[in-house]
Amino acid sequence: MMQAMQACFVLHTRDYRDSSLLVDLFTCDQGIMRVIANGAKRPRSPMRGVLQPFLPLLAHWSGKGELQTLRGAEIHGTPYYLQGATLLSCFYLNELLVRLLHHYDPHPGLFRAYHQTLAFLQNKQHSAADKEGRLRLFEKVLLQEIGYALQLDQEAHSGSAILADCNYRFSPEIGLVLQAQRPSQDLARWVFSGKSLLALHQSELDDADCLRDAKRLMRLALAPLLGDKPMRSRELFVVG
Amino acid sequence: MTFSPLLDQLIQGLRCLPGVGPKSAQRMAFHLLERDRDGGKHLADALLQALEHVGHCRLCRTFSEDELCLLCRHQGRELHKLCIVETPADLLAIEQTGTYRGRYFVLLGHLSPLDGIGPEDIGLPALQQRITQEAIQEIILAMSTTVEGEATAHYITEMIKGVKTSISRIAHGIPLGGDLEYIDSRTLAHAFESRLLLSSSSVAE
Ligand SMILES: [Zn+2]
16 A cells, blocks of 8 residues: 655665665654665666755655665755755764664654754854754754753752752763862863753753853763764864 | 586676676676687686776876876876866766866765765875875865765865865756756756856946
């Protein structure tokens, strides 16, 4: 039976045999899944040029088991035109999804956030700082969706509200713990101002300090989930 | 099975070629044995020689059996122009147009973070060194129009920002002889974004 077209994005493609592709899709209803696109690399294939990352697609597939066969895909809506550093940020989003989501684990909320983040990033009116803030908010949603939500408005031990003028130490297993004394030098990178935590909680990262802290906190929170393998898309920002 | 282990081995061997399935491998093997044993010997010899001796040019990284390829050694090429391509096949495609007389650098791939392919894997440190050492005045980026090609072009542009040289990227757009209405919307959007200015006097007048 032919199923209806589903909203999805291509996260990654890999050559398969002579003219086919293995495609990792991020779908709204089924999460990440791998499909085979037969003949997609042939010059006259209608899927050529369509199976590219960051394009909003409608696609359908069929088959039994883990590896489904892609039956068709078309661009749905305005194709994004991504360039330069923005494009590298988008690769970063894809690498996060590929590394942190399990196949066939649906996350419609995250799918919406991904779509909105791409739309925001490709808009040339937005400043580099605004775009960076958007990446942090996407990371926040991602952590929520995979069960590692950060409790940004509550002290972990007492349960009392995070206060803007106090400092808190981030501990991956516990959460944010009140840091009354001045932290030692090697502890300092784990400590955050209440102001920055509340800004991230309210998704308002306009302040440069808050933005920098949000980046540091997200790195610390993502590190244990990503493991030892470095994020390759981060390396591409070094010269930028 | 052909009842000849050597023939089976040949058929199996031919299947490592792209586009060659069991049926065509069998046809090729029979053709060589039935009709063209000399051609087959020639092929076997050429294959061995090439695999043994062809490596990569030290300067441009395209295939070459010498330290420097014929193109890099060619006296007539313009030394101040450098065209950066992804593959040796791309280099040949540009050569066949006959419009470019400079030299090349072949990346042998493109940046692809999700495949773990980073700047070192496509020779970018060597490229940077070459650009700073040689008096290159013009760099032409001829990457493919995929997002990976775009990311690679961006990275190279950033990498050589401090170097005094002009950088351009080959235009992508509408194929010659193509009707606009049949062109996919992305290509058309791209062609629009990178449109050429023909005259700018009309606004002021
Ligand atoms: Zn060479």
